[in-house]
Amino acid sequence: MRQEFKGIGASRGTALGRARVRLPHALDIEEVHIDESQVEAEIAKMHDAITHVRSEMDALRGRLTGALVKEMGEFLDLHALILDDPELIESLDKLIRTRLIVADYALKLQRDKVTQIFSAMDDTYLRARVDDIDLVLSRILAALHRQTAKVDAKVGEILVAENVAPSELQELVDQGVIAIVTVMGSMLSHTAILARSMNLPLVVGAVGVLKTLNDGDTIVCDGGTGLVVVEPDAADLRAHRERDKAYLAEQKQLDRLRRVPTVTTDGVEVLLYANAESNADVTKARRLGATGIGLYRTEFLFLQSLELPTEEEQFRAYRDVVLGMAGRPVTIRTLDIGADKADRTGLALRNEPNPALGLRGVRLSMMRSGLLETQLRALLRASGYGPVRILVPMVSSREEVVQVKREIERLSTMLREEGHAVAAQIPLGAMIEVPAAAIALSTFIKLVDFVSIGTNDLVQYILAVDRNNEAIGNLFTPLHPAVLKLMHQVIRLAQKHGRKVSVCGEMAGDSTFTFLLLSLGLREFSLHPTTLLEIRQKIRTANIASLEEHGKRLLRATSTAGIERWMNQYGGMEINPA
Ligand code: PEP
Ligand code: MG
Helix, strand or coil: CCEEEECEEEECCEEEEEEEEECCHHHHCCCCECCHHHHHHHHHHHHHHHHHHHHHHHHHHHCCCCCHHHHHHHHHHHHHHHHCCHHHHHHHHHHHHHHCECHHHHHHHHHHHHHHHHHCCCCHHHHHHHHHHHHHHHHHHHHHHHHHHCCCCCCCEEEEECCCCHHHHHHHHHHCCCEEEECCCCCCCHHHHHHHHCCCCEEECCCCHHHHCCCCCEEEEECCCCEEEECCCHHHHHHHHHHHHHHHHHHHHHHHHHHCCCECCCCCECEEEEEECCHHHHHHHHHCCCCCEEEEECHHHHHCCCCCCCHHHHHHHHHHHHHHCCCCCEEEECCCCECCECCCCCCCCCCCCCHHHCCCCHHHHHHCHHHHHHHHHHHHHHHHHCCEEEEECCCCCHHHHHHHHHHHHHHHHHHHHCCCCCCCCCCEEEEECCHHHHHCHHHCHHHCCEEEECHHHHHHHHHCCCCCCHHHHHHCCCCCHHHHHHHHHHHHHHHHCCCEEEECCHHHHCHHHHHHHHHCCCCEEEECHHHHHHHHHHHCCCCHHHHHHHHHHHHHCCCHHHHHHHHHHHCCCCCCCC
């Protein structure tokens, strides 16, 4: 029977396919009982998972090089000790045997018990070890689930799941998945950013789909409007074909703008850099005439595999981006793993209660300095092949910039002594995405060559609204006086000091905000190539002189409603007030 669900379109494109339903792991950890004849098989399953985790960790150790050997090695030693602890294995076996429960529930009980014991300890060092134990147990749990809950999708299927991690996307696409529908997630999650970069239609926030859909149901989903139709009728199929045709026609129309300059009606040139996560993005960026790469998110290199990429692997990846852009500047951001970009090695992340406020970005790179050293060495080596700029994520203080700068100088000297070509000038930039960095920009602006405003995080941290939580998605808006004032302040301060300033958050690629950003004084955008031509088209209709004039009124607005009124009047876009 035909049924409709309304989610949020997070990556454009329309798809018609068969549903492949994946139930969330959390649902699987239930107190499921087994009978005695199943006990040995259940124990064997648990031991297999432990063996699997042990070999993952051994493989990881074998691939550590340079400064990582000591640092990560110690970490791995501790985890190996926990994994090999006979008491742990005996307790798990005993739980399965005596309580007649499934392996993952035994693991959950053991985890709860250990957490309770450690949390009650006085010694802070020992208390902190609970994280390590928890991490090891989580890896075993993940290994257990990989055995039982791996998707294994087929060509032409649309994955329907509670949520999908960015690290899973490539594998799903390789398996032939043509679109994804999730219950959770948001437009600004890294899964959504990556899906857009892969041209993979994605609908998020489709509440209720998991309860209704079954494997094999035919569905149509539209990553533009967020509409999901189960068992579509003839009219739905026609609408799907028409949407598909319209989308292609629009792309063809925009394609004509590939070679025209990005200049406003009063002759002001605006630079359009591209955000890139993959080689395909780089190719697209060059084809569409991007000024350069404004944000290369290196974490996606780390998310694809169970192992950390070596210096050599990173060097080759960065060098290829530089070569691909043929002399245009390439801005490579150091690792920003953390929050929803959890890596699969399990080393970079602990189970943090508030990951968005935890160890991510430059904090993590500095905490595990081997990570930073390996990455900077690879980046500096790539600079021998073309113009590279280094961008530091999640900066919150001057000290972090000083430390990264010193490290760049030290490693450049070292690499030159080793005989590598390292560029004489490598511009250094800071992401402005933590309010502290925006407010205290004057304390470090002279230390950097450019800044890039990351509105995805800046808005989340200014407004205290989780960028990944669709339930409070209506509160996530850059159209708040605090956000605009702070952005304006950053743009002006950078320009006053002769520093380049761009916006690289998703806001830059949303044509709703193009006039608003221009009126705040922005002249450099960094956006995903899929939206580059649309933004170029919009900019070519803008008049800077009048936008700057109207911009004064924009900054006087005292509420979101006031800003929306400005948008309707001068922003070149219809906004329907909430
Ligand atoms: C941002 O926060 O706006 C940004 C570009 O970084 P990311 O989305 O990778 O966190
Ligand atoms: Mg960010």
